[in-house]
Amino acid sequence: QVQLVQSGSELxxxxxxxxxxxxxxxxxxxxxxxxxxxxxxxQGLEWVGWINTDSGKPTYGQGFKGRFVLSLDTSVSTAYLxxxxxxxxxxxxxxxxxxxxxxxxSCYSEYWGQGTLVTVSS
Amino acid sequence: QSVLTQPPSASGTPGQRVAISCSGSSSNIGSNxxxxxxxxxxxxxxxxIYRDNQRPSxxxxxxxxxxxxxxxxxxxxxxxSEDEADYHCTAWDDSLSxxxxxxxxxxxxx
Numbered sequence: 001q002v003q004l005v006q007s008g009s010e011l012x013x014x015x016x017x018x019x020x021x022x023x024x025x026x027x028x029x030x031x032x033x034x035x036x037x038x039x040x041x042x043q044g045l046e047w048v049g050w051i052n053t054d055s056g057k058p059t060y061g062q063g064f065k066g067r068f069v070l071s072l073d074t075s076v077s078t079a080y081l082x083x084x085x086x087x088x089x090x091x092x093x094x095x096x097x098x099x100x101x102x103x104x105x106s107c108y109s110e111y112w113g114q115g116t117l118v119t120v121s122s
Numbered sequence: 123q124s125v126l127t128q129p130p131s132a133s134g135t136p137g138q139r140v141a142i143s144c145s146g147s148s149s150n151i152g153s154n155x156x157x158x159x160x161x162x163x164x165x166x167x168x169x170x171i172y173r174d175n176q177r178p179s180x181x182x183x184x185x186x187x188x189x190x191x192x193x194x195x196x197x198x199x200x201x202x203s204e205d206e207a208d209y210h211c212t213a214w215d216d217s218l219s220x221x222x223x224x225x226x227x228x229x230x231x232x
C-alpha cells in the first residue's frame with residue numbers, strides 16, 4: 001500500500017533553517033511527482049510546489065520562491081522540503097503528497113503524508 | 123485571502139443532503155478541473171473527488187461533485203456523523219501557474 005512517512009515536529013528560532021523529509025513506499029518513486037502543501041494554524045491549504053521525481057525539476061508556487069527548496073534522494077525514495085531564514089509566518093503543518101497531473105494544469109494529490117508541524121518561535 | 127471562495131461553515135442533520143459551493147473565475151474553475159479533499163479533525167487531507175466528479179476507489183457514492191461555469195459544488199447525501207470534517211476545493215489557476223485552494227468549509231453534523 002502507498003505510504004508517505006514524514007519526519008517529526010520541529011521547533012526553530014527565527015532565521016534558522018529546517019529540512020522536512022518524506023519517505024515513500026509501496027510504489028515506484030520516480031513514476032509519480034510529489035506535491036508539498038502548507039496549512040497554517042486554523043487556516044486553509046496552500047500549495048508550496050511540486051517536484052518531478054524523474055527529472056528532479058522543482059516548480060514553486062507564488063510566495064514560495066527563494067527560501068523554499070524541494071529536493072530528492074531517489075536512492076531512498078525520499079523527498080525533502082528545506083526552508084531557510086525561517087519567519088514566524090512559516091509556522092504551519094507541511095504535507096507531502098503523491099501528485100497527479102501537475103504537468104497538465106490539474107495537479108491533485110492522491111496520497112498524503114501525516115504532516116510535519118514546523119514551529120518558528122524565539 | 124483564498125483565490126477560491128467557499129462558505130466557512132455548513133451543517134445538516136443525519137440523513138440529510140448538503141451541498142458545499144466553491145466559486146472561482148475563468149482562470150481557474152472556468153477552464154480547469156476541480157478537486158475536493160476531506161480533512162477529518164487532526165488528520166491529513168484525503169482526496170474525495172478529482173477531475174470535477176470522479177471518486178477515488180473507496181469513496182462512497184454519497185459524495186458527488188459537479189461544476190458549472192466558474193463554480194463547483196460538492197454534495198453529500200445521506201449525511202452521517204463521520205462526515206463531520208473540513209472540505210477543501212482546489213483547481214489549477216492559469217494566471218498563477220499552479221493549484222489554488224478555497225479557504226475550506228467546516229461541516230457540522232447536528
